[in-house]
Amino acid sequence: MMKSVYIAFGVVVGAAMVAGGVAWAIIAWRGSGPGAPPPPPRGWWETADLYQIYPRSFKDSDGDGVGDLPGITSKLEHLVEAGAGAAWLSPVFQSPMVDAGYDVSDFYSIHEEYGKMEDFEQLVRRAHELGLKVLLDFVPNHASTESQYFKDSEDRVEGFEDFFVWADGLHDPENESNILPPSNWVSQFGGSAWQWSEKRGQFYLHQFSVQQADFNFRSPAVRDEMLQIMRFWLDKGADGFRIDGLPYLMEANPADHGGRYPDDPLCGRKEFGPNQLGYTVPLYTKDLIELYDIVYDWREFVDNYQRENGGDTRVILTEGYTNISMTMQYYGYGGRLGAHFPFNFGFITDLTRGFSAPDLVYCVLKWLTYMPRGAVANWVLGNHDNSRVASRLRPALVDGLNALTALLPGASVTYQGEELGMRDGRVSWRQTVDVEACSRGNEQTYQLYSRDPARTPFHWDGGPSAGFSSNASTWLPVASDHREINLERQKKEPRSHFKVFQALKALRKRPTLTHGDYIVEALSDKTLVVVRHLAPLDSFTLVFNVAGSSDTVHTDWIRSLKLPATVYVTSLSSKRNAGDVISPGPLELQAGEALVLQASSLVSYGHKLS
Numbered sequence: 072m073m074k075s076v077y078i079a080f081g082v083v084v085g086a087a088m089v090a091g092g093v094a095w096a097i098i099a100w101r102g103s104g105p106g107a108p109p110p111p112p113r114g115w116w117e118t119a120d121l122y123q124i125y126p127r128s129f130k131d132s133d134g135d136g137v138g139d140l141p142g143i144t145s146k147l148e149h150l151v152e153a154g155a156g157a158a159w160l161s162p163v164f165q166s167p168m169v170d171a172g173y174d175v176s177d178f179y180s181i182h183e184e185y186g187k188m189e190d191f192e193q194l195v196r197r198a199h200e201l202g203l204k205v206l207l208d209f210v211p212n213h214a215s216t217e218s219q220y221f222k223d224s225e226d227r228v229e230g231f232e233d234f235f236v237w238a239d240g241l242h243d244p245e246n247e248s249n250i251l252p253p254s255n256w257v258s259q260f261g262g263s264a265w266q267w268s269e270k271r272g273q274f275y276l277h278q279f280s281v282q283q284a285d286f287n288f289r290s291p292a293v294r295d296e297m298l299q300i301m302r303f304w305l306d307k308g309a310d311g312f313r314i315d316g317l318p319y320l321m322e323a324n325p326a327d328h329g330g331r332y333p334d335d336p337l338c339g340r341k342e343f344g345p346n347q348l349g350y351t352v353p354l355y356t357k358d359l360i361e362l363y364d365i366v367y368d369w370r371e372f373v374d375n376y377q378r379e380n381g382g383d384t385r386v387i388l389t390e391g392y393t394n395i396s397m398t399m400q401y402y403g404y405g406g407r408l409g410a411h412f413p414f415n416f417g418f419i420t421d422l423t424r425g426f427s428a429p430d431l432v433y434c435v436l437k438w439l440t441y442m443p444r445g446a447v448a449n450w451v452l453g454n455h456d457n458s459r460v461a462s463r464l465r466p467a468l469v470d471g472l473n474a475l476t477a478l479l480p481g482a483s484v485t486y487q488g489e490e491l492g493m494r495d496g497r498v499s500w501r502q503t504v505d506v507e508a509c510s511r512g513n514e515q516t517y518q519l520y521s522r523d524p525a526r527t528p529f530h531w532d533g534g535p536s537a538g539f540s541s542n543a544s545t546w547l548p549v550a551s552d553h554r555e556i557n558l559e560r561q562k563k564e565p566r567s568h569f570k571v572f573q574a575l576k577a578l579r580k581r582p583t584l585t586h587g588d589y590i591v592e593a594l595s596d597k598t599l600v601v602v603r604h605l606a607p608l609d610s611f612t613l614v615f616n617v618a619g620s621s622d623t624v625h626t627d628w629i630r631s632l633k634l635p636a637t638v639y640v641t642s643l644s645s646k647r648n649a650g651d652v653i654s655p656g657p658l659e660l661q662a663g664e665a666l667v668l669q670a671s672s673l674v675s676y677g678h679k680l681s
């Protein structure tokens with residue numbers, strides 16, 4: 072895992088890996104002496120841009136208003152054009168779609184609205200032809216209550232009795248005929264996390280919706296089944312998994328608590344009722360230390376799979392919203408490897424509208440500071456669970472933030488549509504389908520919880536249904552701003568978010584970006600700078616004013632930048648153009664302006680990338 076730092080002293084040829092690790096771009100490299108080797112190639116996942124496809128909303132091929140696998144396959148070239156190295160598909164498995172596919176009813180088959188197994192095989196084939204890896208969304212914490220596993224468990228079929236977390240209820244001291252849930256645990260979507268099963272005469276646990284029953288990870292049979300599922304999809308050609316909802320994988324063991332599930336402590340804040348998320352502190356229901364060993368077992372499993380079957384690295388990427396130390400343990404601990412990387416949600420959870428340059432620097436350095444030596448960083452701007460960048464922060468920051476994730480070391484993760492600066496769509500209460508909004512909210516409050524606005528269909532063009540579907544009616548409404556914000560238009564315009572994005576993603580494949588030192592600092596309250604440096608190659612520097620008003624900084628303040636420098640790419644908010652020369656002196660930046668500068672190499676005072 073540890074990589075030695077590469078410093079070039081000689082006349083060498085640097086090889087930059089391009090998407091998929093199949094092709095190699097050879098870059099002539101001027102040096103001062105003979106003999107130095109090119110930088111060691113990094114694994115495909117270490118520097119790739121991972122593009123998240125939300126299958127329901129990417130492309131509908133059969134006109135039913137719902138995206139599908141043939142639709143995705145027909146648009147994979149877009150990922151290549153956007154510079155992606157891999158696609159991550161949100162769940163495509165059979166599901167009653169209570170939680171948009173995160174309620175899987177058959178882990179071994181494709182959801183019928185999305186297509187057939189052959190469509191999946193075709194998708195993988197085409198992706199691999201294009202040099203793209205394919206990652207699937209693996210949802211181990213729970214299964215749909217419509218799954219055979221759950222039905223068998225509810226019926227106490229031999230071998231499945233303990234597949235889920237079942238518990239007897241508690242006697243109600245106030246009402247003899249009433250049975251109370253086993254503990255005060257609250258579901259992520261509100262209400263008790265326990266649901267009564269008449270059939271079984273017990274409660275089952277659901278940390279998410281009532282229709283998503285939590286597997287019992289203390290059962291060896293469950294753990295074994297998870298490996299079978301992973302093996303099945305790896306055999307089908309998947310290159311790895313994004314693994315869902317890990318902090319909730321395990322709950323307290325009744326054996327440690329006198330035979331019952333212990334109550335979570337109360338948070339004590341009066342505004343929360345017992346049925347609301349936040350009422351309790353999830354001591355016994357989240358971040359249990361035991362769950363990490365399961366993740367490490369999965370890493371061992373995919374590593375062994377690769378050894379036995381050959382081919383490139385199969386990766387596991389973990390999803391969990393938790394504090395930095397629990398997050399970092401997903402990378403591995405005590406000599407065991409874990410996730411190739413856990414998703415870094417700092418830009419989502421730690422930045423609020425009006426954030427300053429120091430806020431942003433702090434957010435970046437937090438990850439790089441806590442990350443274990445030799446591990447690979449990653450930068451996530453958005454996903455299907457959160458408001459889009461332009462809506463959550465500001466439209467003017469779209470290019471600068473895309474530049475930031477492109478310039479930082481490690482992998483970047485792009486949610487579909489962020490390359491166009493798409494905004495949240497408007498979805499009325501009547502049109503709302505998100506289970507979180509429907510369970511936690513009502514007609515007045517649903518917008519606080521709804522994830523639907525970030526899930527509206529992709530904007531391929533300005534036509535009806537944005538080129539997403541031939542159907543005027545789509546599963547979620549197409550956002551009306553698709554006439555202004557769409558891929559076709561952005562490809563035609565001389566300057567657009569998409570063109571900026573393309574330039575940035577091409578840039579990040581260069582050795583300076585994949586292997587170079589980094590400096591991340593704030594020049595003022597408003598302006599952030601990221602320098603990337605790998606002597607004797609040119610350095611690349613991002614200068615980004617995150618504020619809503621202009622800022623004047625001085626080029627002297629930027630360590631390791633040799634002037635004059637040339638503007639390589641600019642945000643749309645900039646009046647400068649690629650090729651402009653930046654000379655020593657004051658540098659005025661417009662609100663939201665981001666510049667990537669190319670300069671010749673100078674001694675670097677940056678942090679070495681391991």
Ligand code: GLC
Binds near residue numbers: 173174315316
């Ligand atoms: C993850 C998914 C989210 C889903 C939840 C339960 O957080 O990203 O969409 O609702 O897990 O599976």
Ligand code: MG
Binds near residue numbers: 132134135136138139
């Ligand atoms: Mg369809």
Ligand code: CA
Binds near residue numbers: 212285286319321322
């Ligand atoms: Ca669980």
